[in-house]
Amino acid sequence: MTAKISFFGAARNVTGSKYLLEAGGRRILVDCGMYQERRLKGRNWEPFPFDPKSLDAVVLTHAHLDHVGTLPRLAKGGFRGPVWCTPATAEIASIVLLDAGYIQEEDARRKKKRHKRQRRKGPHPVVPLYTVADAERSLELFRKIPYDEELDLGGGIRAVFRDAGHILGSSMVRLRIGGDSNPQTVLFSGDVGRWGKPILRDPTAFEEADVLVVESTYGLRLHDPEGSVADRLAEEVDTAFRKGGNVIIPSFAIERSHEIMYHFNELRLSGRLPGIRVYIDSPMAIRATEVFRDHPELFDEETAALVRSDRSPFRFPGLVMSRSTEDSKAVNRVKSGAIVVAGSGMCTGGRVKHHLVHNIEREECTVLFTGYQAGGTLGREILEGRSPVRILGRHFHVRARIAKVNGFSGHADRDELLRWVSAIDRPPKRIFVTHGEEEAALAFAGLLGERFDAEIAVPEYGETHEIGV
Ligand SMILES: [Zn+2]
Numbered sequence: 001m002t003a004k005i006s007f008f009g010a011a012r013n014v015t016g017s018k019y020l021l022e023a024g025g026r027r028i029l030v031d032c033g034m035y036q037e038r039r040l041k042g043r044n045w046e047p048f049p050f051d052p053k054s055l056d057a058v059v060l061t062h063a064h065l066d067h068v069g070t071l072p073r074l075a076k077g078g079f080r081g082p083v084w085c086t087p088a089t090a091e092i093a094s095i096v097l098l099d100a101g102y103i104q105e106e107d108a109r110r111k112k113k114r115h116k117r118q119r120r121k122g123p124h125p126v127v128p129l130y131t132v133a134d135a136e137r138s139l140e141l142f143r144k145i146p147y148d149e150e151l152d153l154g155g156g157i158r159a160v161f162r163d164a165g166h167i168l169g170s171s172m173v174r175l176r177i178g179g180d181s182n183p184q185t186v187l188f189s190g191d192v193g194r195w196g197k198p199i200l201r202d203p204t205a206f207e208e209a210d211v212l213v214v215e216s217t218y219g220l221r222l223h224d225p226e227g228s229v230a231d232r233l234a235e236e237v238d239t240a241f242r243k244g245g246n247v248i249i250p251s252f253a254i255e256r257s258h259e260i261m262y263h264f265n266e267l268r269l270s271g272r273l274p275g276i277r278v279y280i281d282s283p284m285a286i287r288a289t290e291v292f293r294d295h296p297e298l299f300d301e302e303t304a305a306l307v308r309s310d311r312s313p314f315r316f317p318g319l320v321m322s323r324s325t326e327d328s329k330a331v332n333r334v335k336s337g338a339i340v341v342a343g344s345g346m347c348t349g350g351r352v353k354h355h356l357v358h359n360i361e362r363e364e365c366t367v368l369f370t371g372y373q374a375g376g377t378l379g380r381e382i383l384e385g386r387s388p389v390r391i392l393g394r395h396f397h398v399r400a401r402i403a404k405v406n407g408f409s410g411h412a413d414r415d416e417l418l419r420w421v422s423a424i425d426r427p428p429k430r431i432f433v434t435h436g437e438e439e440a441a442l443a444f445a446g447l448l449g450e451r452f453d454a455e456i457a458v459p460e461y462g463e464t465h466e467i468g469v
Helices: 038-044 071-076 087-117 132-139 229-242 256-269 283-294 301-308 325-332 352-359 378-383 414-422 438-451
Strands: 004-007 019-023 026-030 057-059 083-085 142-144 151-154 157-163 171-177 184-188 211-215 247-250 277-281 319-321 338-342 366-369 389-391 394-396 401-404 430-434 455-457 464-466
Touching: 004 430, 019 171, 026 151, 071 087, 071 132, 083 087, 087 132, 087 142, 087 283, 211 414, 229 247, 229 256, 229 366, 229 401, 247 352, 256 277, 256 283, 256 319, 256 338, 277 283, 277 325, 325 352, 338 352, 352 378, 352 389, 352 394, 366 378, 378 389, 378 401, 414 438, 430 438, 438 455
Parallel strands: 026 057, 057 083, 083 142, 184 211, 211 430, 247 338, 247 366, 277 319, 277 338, 366 401, 430 455
Antiparallel strands: 004 019, 004 464, 019 026, 151 157, 157 171, 171 184, 389 394
16 A cells, blocks of 8 residues: 655745645545745635545644635535544634634725726736635534544544644644554644643653654744743833833734733732733634633643632633723723733734724833734834834824733744654654745754654655655
Protein backbone atom coordinates (compact mmCIF):
# COMPACT_ATOMS: atom_id res chain seq x y z
CA MET A 1 0.00 0.00 0.00
CA THR A 2 1.22 3.46 -0.75
CA ALA A 3 0.48 6.60 1.17
CA LYS A 4 1.12 10.19 0.21
CA ILE A 5 0.82 13.71 1.53
CA SER A 6 0.16 16.78 -0.61
CA PHE A 7 0.76 20.31 0.62
CA PHE A 8 -1.92 22.78 -0.50
CA GLY A 9 -1.26 25.59 1.96
CA ALA A 10 1.16 26.81 4.63
CA ALA A 11 3.86 25.61 2.26
CA ARG A 12 6.71 28.14 2.38
CA ASN A 13 4.21 30.64 3.80
CA VAL A 14 2.33 30.91 7.09
CA THR A 15 -1.41 30.74 6.35
CA GLY A 16 -3.87 28.60 4.37
CA SER A 17 -3.00 25.29 6.13
CA LYS A 18 -4.29 22.39 3.99
CA TYR A 19 -2.63 18.98 3.83
CA LEU A 20 -4.14 16.06 1.95
CA LEU A 21 -3.26 12.59 3.25
CA GLU A 22 -4.08 9.66 0.98
CA ALA A 23 -3.76 6.19 2.48
CA GLY A 24 -5.74 2.93 2.59
CA GLY A 25 -8.03 4.20 -0.16
CA ARG A 26 -9.06 7.17 2.01
CA ARG A 27 -8.56 10.88 1.37
CA ILE A 28 -8.25 12.91 4.57
CA LEU A 29 -7.75 16.68 4.58
CA VAL A 30 -5.89 18.05 7.61
CA ASP A 31 -7.08 21.66 8.17
CA CYS A 32 -8.81 23.86 5.61
CA GLY A 33 -7.38 27.29 6.30
CA MET A 34 -7.80 30.66 4.68
CA TYR A 35 -4.87 32.49 3.13
CA GLN A 36 -4.29 35.79 4.88
CA GLU A 37 -1.07 37.09 3.32
CA ARG A 38 -2.04 39.83 0.88
CA ARG A 39 0.01 38.29 -1.96
CA LEU A 40 -1.69 34.89 -1.58
CA LYS A 41 -5.30 35.90 -0.85
CA GLY A 42 -6.26 35.24 -4.48
CA ARG A 43 -5.88 31.51 -3.81
CA ASN A 44 -8.91 31.62 -1.50
CA TRP A 45 -10.98 32.27 -4.64
CA GLU A 46 -9.43 29.59 -6.86
CA PRO A 47 -11.03 26.16 -7.17
CA PHE A 48 -9.55 23.72 -4.64
CA PRO A 49 -6.67 21.70 -6.12
CA PHE A 50 -8.70 18.56 -5.30
CA ASP A 51 -12.36 17.68 -5.69
CA PRO A 52 -14.12 18.49 -2.37
CA LYS A 53 -16.57 15.64 -3.10
CA SER A 54 -13.67 13.15 -3.19
CA LEU A 55 -12.67 13.76 0.45
CA ASP A 56 -13.69 11.19 3.07
CA ALA A 57 -13.12 13.47 6.07
CA VAL A 58 -11.51 16.66 7.32
CA VAL A 59 -9.64 16.82 10.60
CA LEU A 60 -8.96 20.19 12.22
CA THR A 61 -6.06 21.05 14.50
CA HIS A 62 -7.62 24.26 15.86
CA ALA A 63 -10.09 27.06 15.21
CA HIS A 64 -7.88 29.89 13.91
CA LEU A 65 -9.02 31.28 10.56
CA ASP A 66 -5.82 30.21 8.80
CA HIS A 67 -6.71 26.59 9.73
CA VAL A 68 -10.52 26.53 9.27
CA GLY A 69 -11.37 29.61 7.17
CA THR A 70 -12.24 27.97 3.82
CA LEU A 71 -14.41 25.13 5.18
CA PRO A 72 -17.60 26.91 4.00
CA ARG A 73 -16.25 26.86 0.43
CA LEU A 74 -15.44 23.16 0.78
CA ALA A 75 -19.04 22.49 1.81
CA LYS A 76 -20.28 24.68 -1.05
CA GLY A 77 -18.10 22.62 -3.39
CA GLY A 78 -19.91 19.42 -2.45
CA PHE A 79 -18.01 18.09 0.58
CA ARG A 80 -20.53 16.35 2.82
CA GLY A 81 -18.39 15.75 5.90
CA PRO A 82 -17.54 14.74 8.49
CA VAL A 83 -15.27 17.45 9.95
CA TRP A 84 -13.59 16.02 13.05
CA CYS A 85 -12.18 18.17 15.85
CA THR A 86 -12.28 18.65 19.62
CA PRO A 87 -15.49 20.05 21.17
CA ALA A 88 -13.89 23.43 22.02
CA THR A 89 -12.46 23.72 18.50
CA ALA A 90 -15.94 23.12 17.04
CA GLU A 91 -17.47 25.76 19.31
CA ILE A 92 -14.79 28.38 18.62
CA ALA A 93 -14.79 27.57 14.89
CA SER A 94 -18.51 28.31 14.84
CA ILE A 95 -17.83 31.83 16.21
CA VAL A 96 -14.90 32.34 13.81
CA LEU A 97 -16.67 31.09 10.66
CA LEU A 98 -19.93 32.99 11.21
CA ASP A 99 -17.91 36.16 11.79
CA ALA A 100 -15.84 35.46 8.66
CA GLY A 101 -19.03 34.98 6.60
CA TYR A 102 -20.31 38.33 7.87
CA ILE A 103 -17.01 40.06 7.04
CA GLN A 104 -17.00 38.52 3.52
CA GLU A 105 -20.52 39.82 2.91
CA GLU A 106 -19.59 43.27 4.22
CA ASP A 107 -16.43 43.40 2.09
CA ALA A 108 -18.41 42.54 -1.04
CA ARG A 109 -21.06 45.15 -0.21
CA ARG A 110 -18.43 47.85 0.34
CA LYS A 111 -16.60 46.97 -2.86
CA LYS A 112 -19.81 47.11 -4.88
CA LYS A 113 -20.57 50.56 -3.46
CA ARG A 114 -17.05 51.76 -4.28
CA HIS A 115 -17.29 50.52 -7.86
CA LYS A 116 -20.64 52.25 -8.27
CA ARG A 117 -19.24 55.50 -6.89
CA GLN A 118 -16.25 55.30 -9.19
CA ARG A 119 -18.53 54.30 -12.08
CA ARG A 120 -16.42 51.27 -12.95
CA LYS A 121 -16.67 47.51 -13.02
CA GLY A 122 -14.09 45.09 -11.67
CA PRO A 123 -12.87 42.16 -13.79
CA HIS A 124 -15.15 39.77 -11.87
CA PRO A 125 -18.65 40.18 -10.45
CA VAL A 126 -18.45 41.24 -6.79
CA VAL A 127 -19.66 38.34 -4.64
CA PRO A 128 -18.61 37.34 -1.13
CA LEU A 129 -16.09 34.47 -0.84
CA TYR A 130 -18.85 32.88 1.23
CA THR A 131 -21.85 34.06 3.22
CA VAL A 132 -23.09 33.58 6.77
CA ALA A 133 -25.53 30.99 5.39
CA ASP A 134 -22.63 29.08 3.76
CA ALA A 135 -20.77 29.14 7.08
CA GLU A 136 -23.86 27.81 8.85
CA ARG A 137 -24.14 24.90 6.42
CA SER A 138 -20.48 23.96 6.94
CA LEU A 139 -20.99 23.92 10.72
CA GLU A 140 -23.54 21.13 10.31
CA LEU A 141 -20.73 18.84 9.16
CA PHE A 142 -18.79 19.12 12.44
CA ARG A 143 -18.32 16.04 14.65
CA LYS A 144 -16.68 16.30 18.07
CA ILE A 145 -14.03 14.01 19.52
CA PRO A 146 -12.31 14.64 22.86
CA TYR A 147 -8.54 14.54 23.38
CA ASP A 148 -6.87 11.12 23.62
CA GLU A 149 -9.86 9.14 22.27
CA GLU A 150 -9.07 7.00 19.24
CA LEU A 151 -11.09 7.75 16.10
CA ASP A 152 -11.50 5.22 13.28
CA LEU A 153 -11.44 7.01 9.92
CA GLY A 154 -11.69 3.80 7.88
CA GLY A 155 -9.10 2.29 5.53
CA GLY A 156 -6.99 1.29 8.52
CA ILE A 157 -6.51 4.93 9.55
CA ARG A 158 -6.94 5.89 13.18
CA ALA A 159 -6.59 9.39 14.58
CA VAL A 160 -5.88 10.77 18.04
CA PHE A 161 -6.09 14.46 19.00
CA ARG A 162 -3.82 15.74 21.78
CA ASP A 163 -3.45 19.13 23.44
CA ALA A 164 -1.20 21.55 21.52
CA GLY A 165 -1.28 24.29 24.19
CA HIS A 166 -1.83 26.95 21.49
CA ILE A 167 -5.47 28.07 21.95
CA LEU A 168 -8.41 26.47 23.77
CA GLY A 169 -9.15 23.08 22.17
CA SER A 170 -6.07 23.19 19.93
CA SER A 171 -4.61 19.84 18.93
CA MET A 172 -1.74 17.98 17.51
CA VAL A 173 -3.12 15.12 15.44
CA ARG A 174 -1.49 11.71 15.24
CA LEU A 175 -2.71 9.47 12.43
CA ARG A 176 -1.90 5.75 12.41
CA ILE A 177 -2.01 4.38 8.88
CA GLY A 178 -1.34 0.97 7.33
CA GLY A 179 -3.62 -0.99 9.66
CA ASP A 180 -2.28 -3.47 12.22
CA SER A 181 -0.05 -5.33 9.77
CA ASN A 182 2.16 -2.42 8.83
CA PRO A 183 1.49 0.49 11.19
CA GLN A 184 3.09 3.83 10.64
CA THR A 185 2.39 7.10 12.40
CA VAL A 186 2.06 10.50 10.80
CA LEU A 187 2.08 13.37 13.28
CA PHE A 188 0.73 16.83 12.42
CA SER A 189 1.97 19.46 14.88
CA GLY A 190 -0.79 22.00 14.18
CA ASP A 191 0.40 25.23 15.79
CA VAL A 192 2.74 24.39 18.67
CA GLY A 193 1.91 26.32 21.83
CA ARG A 194 4.18 27.28 24.70
CA TRP A 195 5.17 25.93 28.08
CA GLY A 196 4.02 27.71 31.23
CA LYS A 197 1.39 29.91 29.60
CA PRO A 198 -1.64 30.89 31.69
CA ILE A 199 -4.95 29.02 31.25
CA LEU A 200 -3.69 26.33 28.84
CA ARG A 201 -1.80 23.12 29.42
CA ASP A 202 1.68 22.66 27.97
CA PRO A 203 2.10 21.14 24.48
CA THR A 204 1.87 17.31 24.51
CA ALA A 205 5.03 15.25 24.12
CA PHE A 206 4.62 12.26 21.76
CA GLU A 207 6.13 8.79 22.00
CA GLU A 208 6.58 8.26 18.32
CA ALA A 209 6.25 9.66 14.82
CA ASP A 210 7.51 8.00 11.65
CA VAL A 211 6.54 11.04 9.62
CA LEU A 212 6.32 14.51 11.15
CA VAL A 213 4.69 17.60 9.66
CA VAL A 214 5.86 20.49 11.83
CA GLU A 215 5.10 24.23 11.79
CA SER A 216 7.88 26.82 11.75
CA THR A 217 6.20 30.20 12.31
CA TYR A 218 9.00 31.22 14.69
CA GLY A 219 11.56 28.78 13.28
CA LEU A 220 14.07 31.58 13.01
CA ARG A 221 13.31 33.68 16.04
CA LEU A 222 13.31 33.70 19.82
CA HIS A 223 10.66 35.54 21.80
CA ASP A 224 11.87 38.56 23.75
CA PRO A 225 12.50 37.81 27.40
CA GLU A 226 9.08 38.53 28.80
CA GLY A 227 9.60 39.97 32.20
CA SER A 228 6.30 39.74 33.92
CA VAL A 229 3.31 40.45 31.71
CA ALA A 230 1.20 41.11 34.80
CA ASP A 231 3.70 43.66 36.16
CA ARG A 232 3.73 45.54 32.88
CA LEU A 233 -0.07 45.61 32.71
CA ALA A 234 -0.23 46.89 36.30
CA GLU A 235 2.35 49.63 35.61
CA GLU A 236 0.41 50.92 32.64
CA VAL A 237 -2.89 50.86 34.49
CA ASP A 238 -1.33 52.72 37.44
CA THR A 239 0.09 55.39 35.14
CA ALA A 240 -3.23 56.06 33.40
CA PHE A 241 -5.36 55.92 36.51
CA ARG A 242 -3.05 58.26 38.43
CA LYS A 243 -3.59 60.83 35.68
CA GLY A 244 -7.35 60.23 35.76
CA GLY A 245 -7.62 58.44 32.42
CA ASN A 246 -8.64 55.12 30.90
CA VAL A 247 -6.64 52.23 29.41
CA ILE A 248 -7.78 51.05 25.97
CA ILE A 249 -6.49 47.62 24.97
CA PRO A 250 -7.08 46.63 21.32
CA SER A 251 -7.17 42.85 21.44
CA PHE A 252 -7.80 39.75 19.37
CA ALA A 253 -11.11 38.30 20.50
CA ILE A 254 -10.11 34.73 21.19
CA GLU A 255 -7.42 33.66 23.66
CA ARG A 256 -5.62 37.03 23.83
CA SER A 257 -8.62 38.71 25.50
CA HIS A 258 -8.90 35.73 27.83
CA GLU A 259 -5.25 35.87 28.81
CA ILE A 260 -5.71 39.56 29.58
CA MET A 261 -8.72 38.69 31.79
CA TYR A 262 -6.56 36.07 33.51
CA HIS A 263 -3.82 38.60 34.36
CA PHE A 264 -6.22 41.29 35.59
CA ASN A 265 -7.95 38.70 37.79
CA GLU A 266 -4.57 37.75 39.29
CA LEU A 267 -3.70 41.42 39.86
CA ARG A 268 -7.04 41.91 41.54
CA LEU A 269 -6.70 38.82 43.75
CA SER A 270 -3.16 39.72 44.82
CA GLY A 271 -4.29 43.18 45.89
CA ARG A 272 -2.05 44.88 43.33
CA LEU A 273 -5.07 46.30 41.43
CA PRO A 274 -8.05 45.92 43.76
CA GLY A 275 -11.50 46.95 42.61
CA ILE A 276 -10.67 47.38 38.92
CA ARG A 277 -13.35 47.48 36.27
CA VAL A 278 -12.47 45.58 33.08
CA TYR A 279 -14.89 46.02 30.18
CA ILE A 280 -14.87 43.32 27.51
CA ASP A 281 -16.31 45.16 24.52
CA SER A 282 -16.23 42.62 21.70
CA PRO A 283 -19.20 40.43 20.81
CA MET A 284 -16.80 37.74 19.57
CA ALA A 285 -14.71 37.77 22.77
CA ILE A 286 -17.88 37.58 24.84
CA ARG A 287 -19.14 34.55 22.90
CA ALA A 288 -15.71 32.91 23.19
CA THR A 289 -15.77 33.53 26.96
CA GLU A 290 -18.84 31.29 27.13
CA VAL A 291 -16.78 28.52 25.51
CA PHE A 292 -14.00 29.02 28.09
CA ARG A 293 -16.55 28.87 30.92
CA ASP A 294 -18.00 25.66 29.46
CA HIS A 295 -14.65 23.85 29.29
CA PRO A 296 -12.86 24.03 32.65
CA GLU A 297 -11.58 20.48 31.94
CA LEU A 298 -9.17 22.01 29.40
CA PHE A 299 -7.47 24.38 31.84
CA ASP A 300 -4.04 23.90 33.40
CA GLU A 301 -3.87 23.20 37.13
CA GLU A 302 -3.58 26.83 38.27
CA THR A 303 -6.60 28.01 36.29
CA ALA A 304 -8.64 24.91 37.22
CA ALA A 305 -7.92 25.62 40.91
CA LEU A 306 -9.09 29.23 40.50
CA VAL A 307 -12.34 28.11 38.91
CA ARG A 308 -12.92 25.48 41.63
CA SER A 309 -12.49 28.06 44.38
CA ASP A 310 -14.83 30.57 42.75
CA ARG A 311 -12.07 32.90 41.62
CA SER A 312 -12.50 32.33 37.89
CA PRO A 313 -10.68 34.69 35.53
CA PHE A 314 -13.76 34.54 33.29
CA ARG A 315 -16.28 35.65 35.91
CA PHE A 316 -15.07 38.11 38.56
CA PRO A 317 -16.46 41.21 40.27
CA GLY A 318 -15.56 44.15 38.04
CA LEU A 319 -15.48 42.11 34.81
CA VAL A 320 -18.18 43.66 32.62
CA MET A 321 -19.34 42.18 29.32
CA SER A 322 -20.61 44.92 26.99
CA ARG A 323 -23.14 42.94 25.04
CA SER A 324 -25.21 45.54 23.23
CA THR A 325 -24.27 48.65 21.25
CA GLU A 326 -25.87 50.67 24.07
CA ASP A 327 -23.58 48.97 26.64
CA SER A 328 -20.63 49.86 24.42
CA LYS A 329 -21.72 53.48 24.07
CA ALA A 330 -22.09 53.74 27.85
CA VAL A 331 -18.42 52.73 28.20
CA ASN A 332 -17.53 55.58 25.80
CA ARG A 333 -18.89 58.01 28.37
CA VAL A 334 -16.64 56.76 31.21
CA LYS A 335 -13.89 59.33 31.65
CA SER A 336 -11.57 57.61 34.09
CA GLY A 337 -10.76 54.34 35.82
CA ALA A 338 -11.86 52.02 32.99
CA ILE A 339 -9.88 49.23 31.37
CA VAL A 340 -11.45 48.52 27.99
CA VAL A 341 -10.54 45.39 26.06
CA ALA A 342 -12.01 45.68 22.57
CA GLY A 343 -11.58 44.29 19.06
CA SER A 344 -10.13 44.33 16.59
CA GLY A 345 -6.58 43.56 17.67
CA MET A 346 -5.00 45.75 14.98
CA CYS A 347 -7.70 48.48 15.15
CA THR A 348 -8.85 47.66 11.60
CA GLY A 349 -12.49 47.43 12.63
CA GLY A 350 -14.77 46.65 15.53
CA ARG A 351 -15.73 48.65 18.60
CA VAL A 352 -12.16 49.62 19.56
CA LYS A 353 -12.34 52.41 16.97
CA HIS A 354 -15.06 54.17 18.99
CA HIS A 355 -12.99 53.89 22.17
CA LEU A 356 -10.00 55.36 20.34
CA VAL A 357 -12.16 58.26 19.15
CA HIS A 358 -13.12 59.04 22.76
CA ASN A 359 -9.71 58.55 24.36
CA ILE A 360 -6.83 59.01 21.94
CA GLU A 361 -6.77 62.82 22.16
CA ARG A 362 -6.67 62.76 25.97
CA GLU A 363 -3.15 62.73 27.39
CA GLU A 364 -4.27 61.09 30.65
CA CYS A 365 -5.31 57.95 28.73
CA THR A 366 -3.22 55.01 27.48
CA VAL A 367 -3.60 52.88 24.36
CA LEU A 368 -1.97 49.57 25.22
CA PHE A 369 -1.04 47.05 22.51
CA THR A 370 -0.54 43.39 23.34
CA GLY A 371 0.07 41.92 19.91
CA TYR A 372 1.72 42.23 16.54
CA GLN A 373 0.54 45.16 14.39
CA ALA A 374 0.82 44.42 10.66
CA GLY A 375 2.00 47.06 8.20
CA GLY A 376 -0.80 49.22 6.81
CA THR A 377 -3.11 48.89 9.84
CA LEU A 378 -4.33 51.72 12.08
CA GLY A 379 -2.74 49.89 15.02
CA ARG A 380 0.66 50.03 13.33
CA GLU A 381 0.28 53.76 12.60
CA ILE A 382 -0.56 54.51 16.22
CA LEU A 383 2.22 52.29 17.56
CA GLU A 384 4.74 53.97 15.26
CA GLY A 385 3.79 57.37 16.63
CA ARG A 386 1.91 58.82 13.69
CA SER A 387 -0.32 61.82 14.45
CA PRO A 388 -2.89 62.79 13.43
CA VAL A 389 -4.47 59.44 12.56
CA ARG A 390 -7.69 58.86 10.65
CA ILE A 391 -10.39 56.99 12.57
CA LEU A 392 -13.93 56.50 11.26
CA GLY A 393 -13.39 59.18 8.62
CA ARG A 394 -12.05 61.91 10.94
CA HIS A 395 -8.56 63.00 11.98
CA PHE A 396 -7.43 62.74 15.59
CA HIS A 397 -4.29 64.08 17.25
CA VAL A 398 -2.62 61.36 19.28
CA ARG A 399 -2.04 62.73 22.77
CA ALA A 400 -2.66 59.53 24.76
CA ARG A 401 0.29 57.48 25.98
CA ILE A 402 1.04 54.67 23.49
CA ALA A 403 2.53 51.51 25.05
CA LYS A 404 3.06 47.84 24.31
CA VAL A 405 3.28 44.74 26.50
CA ASN A 406 5.23 41.80 25.07
CA GLY A 407 5.03 38.17 26.05
CA PHE A 408 1.58 37.22 24.78
CA SER A 409 2.56 35.06 21.80
CA GLY A 410 0.74 31.74 21.57
CA HIS A 411 3.39 30.25 19.30
CA ALA A 412 6.45 28.26 20.33
CA ASP A 413 9.64 30.06 19.32
CA ARG A 414 12.66 28.39 17.68
CA ASP A 415 13.99 26.77 20.85
CA GLU A 416 10.53 25.72 22.02
CA LEU A 417 9.84 24.09 18.63
CA LEU A 418 13.14 22.19 18.90
CA ARG A 419 12.25 21.19 22.44
CA TRP A 420 8.93 19.77 21.24
CA VAL A 421 10.46 17.79 18.34
CA SER A 422 13.28 16.53 20.57
CA ALA A 423 10.76 15.22 23.10
CA ILE A 424 9.43 12.63 20.63
CA ASP A 425 10.78 9.35 22.09
CA ARG A 426 11.18 7.53 18.80
CA PRO A 427 12.33 10.35 16.49
CA PRO A 428 10.83 10.74 13.00
CA LYS A 429 12.43 9.34 9.85
CA ARG A 430 10.76 11.91 7.60
CA ILE A 431 10.12 15.53 8.51
CA PHE A 432 8.14 18.10 6.51
CA VAL A 433 8.62 21.68 7.64
CA THR A 434 5.55 23.85 6.94
CA HIS A 435 3.64 26.91 8.22
CA GLY A 436 6.49 29.42 8.19
CA GLU A 437 7.84 32.13 5.89
CA GLU A 438 10.24 30.49 3.44
CA GLU A 439 13.31 31.84 5.23
CA ALA A 440 12.11 30.62 8.63
CA ALA A 441 11.05 27.21 7.31
CA LEU A 442 14.38 26.63 5.55
CA ALA A 443 16.40 27.78 8.57
CA PHE A 444 14.40 25.56 10.90
CA ALA A 445 14.80 22.60 8.53
CA GLY A 446 18.56 23.23 8.69
CA LEU A 447 18.53 23.12 12.49
CA LEU A 448 16.50 19.89 12.48
CA GLY A 449 19.00 18.42 10.01
CA GLU A 450 21.85 19.02 12.47
CA ARG A 451 20.00 17.18 15.23
CA PHE A 452 18.07 14.35 13.60
CA ASP A 453 18.98 11.55 11.28
CA ALA A 454 15.90 12.12 9.15
CA GLU A 455 14.97 12.95 5.58
CA ILE A 456 13.84 16.58 5.77
CA ALA A 457 11.86 18.54 3.20
CA VAL A 458 10.38 22.02 3.01
CA PRO A 459 7.53 21.41 0.56
CA GLU A 460 6.33 23.98 -1.92
CA TYR A 461 2.70 24.68 -2.77
CA GLY A 462 1.10 21.68 -4.51
CA GLU A 463 3.96 19.26 -3.87
CA THR A 464 3.09 15.60 -3.25
CA HIS A 465 5.37 13.22 -1.35
CA GLU A 466 5.08 9.44 -1.15
CA ILE A 467 5.49 8.37 2.43
CA GLY A 468 5.19 4.63 1.68
CA VAL A 469 3.80 2.10 4.10
ZN1 LIG B 1 -3.07 29.15 15.30
